[in-house]
Amino acid sequence: MIYGSLPPMKVVKIGGGCLKDGKAARTIIQLIASRGQGDIFVVSAFYGVTNILLSGIESSLESEESIGKTITQLKTLHHEIIHFLFSDPARIHELKEKMDRVLHKLERYYYGISFTREATPRMRDMVATFGERMSALVLSGAVELLGVDTGIALPEELGIITDGKFMDATALMNPTGENLKAFMEREMTGSKVLFVPGFYGISETGEITTFGRGGSDYSAAVVAAGVRAEVLEIWKDTPGFMTADPDNIPHCRLIPRLTYEEAAELAYTGAGILHPRTVEPVRASRIDIAIKNTYDPDARGSLITGDAIETDRVIKSVSYTKDISILKIHASGVGARQGILSLITEAVSGQGINIKSVITSQTCISLLVSRKDIGRAHECVGNIRPIPFREASFRADVALVSIVGEGLHLNRGIAAKCFTAVSRANVNVEMISSGTSDAALYFLVQESSLDDTIQALHATFFD
Template identity: 30%
Template sequence: MRIIMKFGGTSVRGDGFRRVHDIVSRYLPENQVVIVVSAIKGATDELIDIAHRARRGDEKEISDFLDRLVDSYMELVEVNVGREHLNEAYSLASKLRRDLERVLYGIMYLGELTPRSLDYVSGYGETFSAKIGAFILGKLGLEAVGLTGKEAGIVTDDNFGDARVLLNATRYSARHVLEPLLESGKVPVVGGFTGATQDGIMTTLGRGGSDYTATALGAALDSDQVWLWSDVDGIMTADPRIVPDARTIPELSYREAAELAVVGAKALHPRALEPVWDASIPVYVRNTFNPNGPYTVIHGKEEVDKKVVKAVSLIRDAGVITVYGPSMVGAPGTAAKVLEVVGSTGANVMMIAQSASESNISMAVRKGSVDKVYSALERELVSKGVLRSVEVEDDMSIVAVVGAGMKGTPGVSAKIFSAVAERGINVIMVAQGGSEMNISFVVKGEDAEEAVRAVHDSFKLGEA
């Protein structure tokens, strides 16, 4: 059996590579395993920060940061395999440091940080994790080979910061690189989150992109399974920090999991299921710190069980923008004009609703996008008489209720909104897609957690 195992940032910090070794070793040599690793927790944020500091000319901070980055990975070596291997590991880390240093100084001298340069810098945590991780695993007894996403054959488009994997090109490249390693009994250790364009320029796949790397490799290599290891027991019915009795969902369909990923379930990258969906490769979400504990398997079967709702998810820090205008009534293309202006700001519309009177349209966007969307609508449409006014409500949250069993089941919406109303919570906006698998609604930020608890309790999701 061929298995892709991805280990997240919390899974590889501290003595994490010992756990990685222990888990992977259980399945060797009977199976072929490809390991995908994330940067240690916090490294990507720090890399993005130092790139911006470099642009501002902070030369001393560059040197200090690189020292800290190398030291953090040397700590991993010491904790996992002992001090006697530090000199050898330091030589490897020093080469990686020099490569990153050249880019950071280039950014500083130019005083310019392009999306292309930012991708190169922000993906370097995964480069360190792959190379140093393979070194550690080698000392622990695995025949490990460290590879960047580019070296492993991950080919993407050139949408820097949120690149999409080109699966056909990746299939050819990844097979060429990885299959000989697997056939010879070696364990590739691939840095997640990164790839490269067909011209060889490094790209990143968006935050949490190591999931996407794992599933892309799973599809490219015709793997039997993909396992996503993190610090939680699979995908849960709700965030356990909000709902203490939240439980692990044993099974989800690809559609249900995709809905949850898009609406904020932290266990999955939104695009992670795209590569494996058509290939019907099951994805297991498991806990590195509790490897024998409960887990979630995601597959193509859309079985409706007795619980019509599977999970309740929460997106914080949203805002609602509502546009008004009598001239919108019966005027073809008005909604398209509104969305075109919103799209020109780079903002993502998470929800949209229009009244039957056609006199207003409401949109939910990220809180950080509210001001620029408002300004663009005022400038492009209100000032030209297309719209009468634009109103903004910030500090909002989106609650999403997901489950295949909701499709065609009468009374689900009534039950959701009755539960929320009983807690004295006002619903500001509602949207439901044609799939009927997701009902999303907007509430004030201060009411969000109570709304999640209300729905979770109403559908008894904490009960097995």
């Protein structure tokens, strides 16, 4: 039992990639109706909706006239899905009226942004959550048509409490767990399907705060940990974690089992299967994460667990991300000069720029940041006074490559095999980060050499 008389339950997260249109949504709805009774479904927005919502903020700042176009675009997209899923005119009319009331509220926020000519983080978070609210409304109504008892619980109703940080919040698990326990004992049954909009929670003062882009995975993990679910399932339109990106290595293979650490490292370096923070809430509760393919729901998929499995193959996957750039700060003896590192990192992070990694030597500090942030990061350190370094430069023509496997640093020869393979492919390694994780070895190469690098590594470790 979980709480009171409740039977064991699953928490299932449905991503936007599984909700591309009405046809894809119908597949999901049939799966929920046949397999999901007694479970909680944390849902993303329909595919592309979050981008429309965020673009609408920028358009509202420029012109009040754009607001109507944004609302019409959202209304048309959701109404088309409703007409695809429903045939009864009365039900269509009822659901469209509910949808239009949600869109009317959104429209008022856009007009507020346009009138004040300001989009605060608080307002951006509020607007960004509307996609998940609308998808929960449609999916709940469609599953109910199939004779299943359904309900919708907004995060503010569930009491998913956050630290209050706009656009990058973290759930506070103790109060959240207590709130979820009380709600489930009061509202949940063994036959009900409960839909929860993902992506956000509320601060202790009642403010809507999002978990960042892709944060529905994280919010599903928060719910799973809060209700002590049997398992957290992530429904995707892909088989699971693979030994490489199929776009680079078409013959790559499924990884049937990973540890929490391995999954987090793969998520960080670009495997779009999972949000990097998803493992945080469930790791403490020892809840497994199962990646399932909605187009082949009985397939094995990938299981993420706390138990490392001993195998002859230490390396599980070769991964990469192109969303990386290097900011280099050159100065003599930087490693011996007190405070220079904190001065530089504070200048960059103080502008809301996420520093992915810091690598230092005695003559250079290298910050790894997203490509979209590199220009601002360079400007930030250039504004430090007095200037504590000789020169600041940056590069954006690189890619971050990793080999991932639990305990790779305890196995002799792994790094040698890695860099021998890269060298034989005539690829120059720009920078190495080793030892920071027990499950990954990172290095940078020129983006033009990325394909050769991935193919060489996969051939070495898997072929």
